Amino acid sequence: MRVEPEAIVGVSDPAKNGxxxxxxxxxxxxxPNIRVRVVLFGWWLDELEEVAFTSNENCSSSSIIIPVDDFTIMTSKRVVIETRFLEEKALYKICIKQKARSIPNPPKMSYVIIDDTHTFLSTNIPSRKYYLPFSLQIIIISIFLVLSGLFSGLNLGLMSLTPQELMLIQKSGSQTERKYAEAIIPIRKSGNLLLCSLLIGNVCVNSAISILMDDLTSGVVALIASSAGIVVFGEIFPQSLCVKKGLAVGARTIWITRFFMMLTFPLAYPISRALDCILGDEVVSYDRKRLMELIKLTTRNEAGLAEELKIAVGAMEISDKTVNDVMTKIEDVFMLPDTTILNAKTVTEILNMGYTRIPIYSGNDRHNVVSLLFVKDLALMDPLVISLFNPL
Structure with a gap:
C-alpha cells in the first residue's frame, strides 16, 4: 500500500463542543474526553486495517486503536473515525497499519507513523488570551459606557440650547445658571465642530465596547450585552437626564468635552467646515409675535403678573393694531341726548361711569353726534346752577 506522506487530517465535532x-x-x-470525528485524506486508504493515535512514538502501546470494523466511513481516499482523546501534554500522532497481503505466509504488517505537523493533534488547550488583562478590560468597558452616555446626553443637552438662549440665560438666569452658561457659550458657538466631535467620540467608544465585549464572550452574547449596555446606559438614561439637566451636566463636564474636541479635531474640523459652508451659520431670531407668545407661555401659570403681562403685550401689539380693533361699537357707547337735564342724579351717573368725555347726540339719533361733554367741566360748576341748567 502506498500512503501519501503529505496526508491531510480534518477534525470535526458531532457534539459541537469538542x-x-x-x-x-x-x-x-x-x-480531552470529548468524542470527536477525525477524517483522513490520502490514497489507497481502503487498504487500512487499523488506525492508532500515539503520544510517545510507540504505536503498539497506544491506548487509542481503532480497527477497520469501527471506521465510520471508509473509501480509497477518505477514512472517517470517531474517538476520544485523553489529556496529554505531548502531541498525538497518527499511526496506520496496512492489511496483510493476499499471499501465502504474508509478512506481519507493522504501524507506520505519519510524521507531518498537519496531521498532529493536541489536547493541551492554551489559556485564552485577551487584548488586555480581564479585570482591566472590564474597567475600560465600564469607562467607555460612561463616555458613551456622556456623548449621547451632551449631544441632546448642549445642541438643544442655541447660543442666543445661552446668552439669555447668562444675562437673566440665576447666579448658578449664569455660571453654567458662561462655561458653555465658547464651545457652543462652534456648533458644527461640537456636534462632529460628540458624534465621532460616541461612535468610537461604542465600537470599542463591541470589540472588547466580543473578546470577552462569544459573538451572540457580545452582541446582546453590548447592545443592551449601550441602549440603557449610553442612550436612554443619559438623554433623559440631560433633557432636564443638560446645562448643569454640560458645564460640569466641559473639560472632557474640550479634551475630545481637541482629540477629534483633525477629523471633526474639516467636516464641520463643510457643514458651515453648506448649511450656513446657526441663526435663531425672535420677532415681535414670537416674543409675545414666549411671554404668554412663560408667565401663564405665574401669579401676580397679569397686569404686567397686559402692559408688555399691549406695547408690542400696538404697532399692529387698527382703529377697528380698539374702537367701541356705537351701541355700547355711553352717550347723552342734548335734552338731558344735568341734575344731581345725572351728574352722579356720569361720574360713576368713569369716562372723561361724553358724546352728545341730537334728535334721538345716536349717529348724529353734535358735541362732547368734558366731565372735568362739571367740577367747576355749582350743583344748584347745574340743576337749573336745563338743556346742554
Missing part, C-alpha cells in the same frame, strides 16, 4: 481550533502549523486542538 474541537477547540488550530495552533501552529495546522495542529488540531481537541478537548
Amino acid at each position: 474541537v477547540a481550533g488550530y495552533i501552529g502549523s495546522g495542529i488540531s486542538l481537541v478537548i
Whole structure:
C-alpha cells in the first residue's frame, strides 16, 4: 500500500463542543474526553486495517486503536473515525497499519507513523488570551459606557440650547445658571465642530465596547450585552437626564468635552467646515409675535403678573393694531341726548361711569353726534346752577 506522506487530517465535532481550533502549523486542538470525528485524506486508504493515535512514538502501546470494523466511513481516499482523546501534554500522532497481503505466509504488517505537523493533534488547550488583562478590560468597558452616555446626553443637552438662549440665560438666569452658561457659550458657538466631535467620540467608544465585549464572550452574547449596555446606559438614561439637566451636566463636564474636541479635531474640523459652508451659520431670531407668545407661555401659570403681562403685550401689539380693533361699537357707547337735564342724579351717573368725555347726540339719533361733554367741566360748576341748567 502506498500512503501519501503529505496526508491531510480534518477534525470535526458531532457534539459541537469538542474541537477547540488550530495552533501552529495546522495542529488540531481537541478537548480531552470529548468524542470527536477525525477524517483522513490520502490514497489507497481502503487498504487500512487499523488506525492508532500515539503520544510517545510507540504505536503498539497506544491506548487509542481503532480497527477497520469501527471506521465510520471508509473509501480509497477518505477514512472517517470517531474517538476520544485523553489529556496529554505531548502531541498525538497518527499511526496506520496496512492489511496483510493476499499471499501465502504474508509478512506481519507493522504501524507506520505519519510524521507531518498537519496531521498532529493536541489536547493541551492554551489559556485564552485577551487584548488586555480581564479585570482591566472590564474597567475600560465600564469607562467607555460612561463616555458613551456622556456623548449621547451632551449631544441632546448642549445642541438643544442655541447660543442666543445661552446668552439669555447668562444675562437673566440665576447666579448658578449664569455660571453654567458662561462655561458653555465658547464651545457652543462652534456648533458644527461640537456636534462632529460628540458624534465621532460616541461612535468610537461604542465600537470599542463591541470589540472588547466580543473578546470577552462569544459573538451572540457580545452582541446582546453590548447592545443592551449601550441602549440603557449610553442612550436612554443619559438623554433623559440631560433633557432636564443638560446645562448643569454640560458645564460640569466641559473639560472632557474640550479634551475630545481637541482629540477629534483633525477629523471633526474639516467636516464641520463643510457643514458651515453648506448649511450656513446657526441663526435663531425672535420677532415681535414670537416674543409675545414666549411671554404668554412663560408667565401663564405665574401669579401676580397679569397686569404686567397686559402692559408688555399691549406695547408690542400696538404697532399692529387698527382703529377697528380698539374702537367701541356705537351701541355700547355711553352717550347723552342734548335734552338731558344735568341734575344731581345725572351728574352722579356720569361720574360713576368713569369716562372723561361724553358724546352728545341730537334728535334721538345716536349717529348724529353734535358735541362732547368734558366731565372735568362739571367740577367747576355749582350743583344748584347745574340743576337749573336745563338743556346742554
